[in-house]
Amino acid sequence: MGVAAQRYWTEVGQHHSGAETTLTNLNRLCNYFGNTMRLDQISDDDVAKLVAWRRAQTARGRKLVRDPQNPKKRIAPPTIAAATVNRSTIEPLQKLFNRAARVWRIPLKNEPDWRKHLLKEPSERVREVRAAEEGAVREAVRRDFLPLVCFARAAGLRLSECLLRKDSVDLAGGRIRTIGKGGKLIDHPITFEMRAILMSEMANPTDYVFTYAAARAKPGKEGHARGARKPITASGLKTMWRRAKNRGGGPSIPADLRFHDLRHDFATKLLRETKNLKLVQKALHHSKIETTTKYAHVLDEEVLAGMEAASRRRLGTSET
Template sequence: MDDVAGRYWGEVGQHHAGSTDTWRDVERLVDYFTPTKLLTEISDDDVTRLVAWRRGHRVVRSKKHKAESPLVSNATVNRSTTEVLKKLFTRAKKNWGVRFENEPDWKSHLLPEPQERIRELVGDEWEKLEGATRDDYVPFLTFARASGLRLRECLLRWPEVDWDARQIRKLGKGKKLVTVPITPTIRGILWPLRGQHAEHVFTYVAARTRAGRVKGKRYPLTYSGVKIAWRRLRAKAGVTDFRFHDIRHDVGTKLLRETGNLKLVQKALNHSDLKTTTRYAHVLEDEVATAMERVAKSRAKSRKPAREAS
């Protein structure tokens, strides 16, 4: 396991957008199975016990409140444990020539997950969020809503912004190229930020001098920093049950409601599979009902003259 983890990290893991998470997840597997455990010895029974062990873990929010935290979700167990172990097996088979006589049946170990909910902003929720946002975070927040990008994808660097081509290009989820047109709205957000930082587009102003930062100077926004700021912002705004990722869902639902075009929404959200985009199809229910009613009335009109003639 120790050798497998090291090779996987060197060849693949360290290059992930969320490499810190990859390191943690792989290290957890090594600790559980022990460094000397052979990958070829891991059976279905071993994976079953692994999943049961992982399900007993709690979400770690802080050391102080660790015992009070909820248990990790089925999705977390699947993504951070079962699927990570499967990736080690896949890498060993395809790239290292390892043969498994009794590879675990991965599908049987995946826990059921509820269908992802689609939450959009309603009423004055956006105004509340915007009003509670620090001035130095406003460009980042408005860009997230204007682009529909994932949080990590919103953390732009200037070389990824092509003013001449009017396009943003960067590696996104799964190391796939994500492209976003620089619309007049997005240009209005990004253009004033030039000169604030040589490399990073979005920055914040340090509120105090500590941890190597100097009060009043600008520093790049980070994934973890945005997550912390988002929790505080949401609480201050009084907007509940709304994750940062739901900004992307809000963009998708409103775009589909405006256009009625699933393929267009797929392109805008950079979905590789149209099936992913169909999660937003519920917003078309009213339009479908209206269209069906028009068809029914049209048929009724076409039958009426025939009855009158008889």
């Protein structure tokens, strides 16, 4: 397990757009099974126990969280979602097996039946940022994180794709070129809104576009001064987003609004504006149009308008 995880990380994992998450998942598997556990010894029973163990955990291991209905009260947190269990245990373990069998040519005769262990996930929810929520979201987000949040809404990119290196941005050519989901190369156009945000953020002294101001000084050779600009990371952004929800006083991000919903918001509004599902597919860099059809509900109002127009023509009336 330890050797396989290290080799997978070196050959594949470190190049993922979400490399930080990949490393966390690999470390979790090594800690659970032990570095000396052989892949060909991992059975369906072992995987079932792994899933049960992970399924019982809570987000960030917390024992108590703030009650969304009463911020002064602490309650037991919910366990992690089925999708999180699948993405953080079964899928990375299956990728290790696939790499070992198909690339390293290591025979694994008793490979687990992965489909039996995948938990059923609810249909993906499509959530927009409502007009009444716009101001609260902007006010709740930390000032030094706000440019990144605004960029995510304008670009429609995934979180990991928004954490751009400066050399990924071609302002002259009007393109962003970075690594997306599954190691896919993303070639994304830059709109006037995105350009304004990028130009305002590129002057920082790091190799990354979006940075935050360090709240405290860190001593030592690798340290930094208070207020130094540091690259925003996926975990740092998630922490900021979580803290901005359900604050006891002042503006807060709606409890059911996830950062990924900014991408849904972008897609929904783009489809409503263009009525072109193929265009939205390209803007989101979906490989299959079927993935984009989850936004097709936006066109329901167009269907109704068309039906009404057809009825008026059939009845020979122009009534509305």
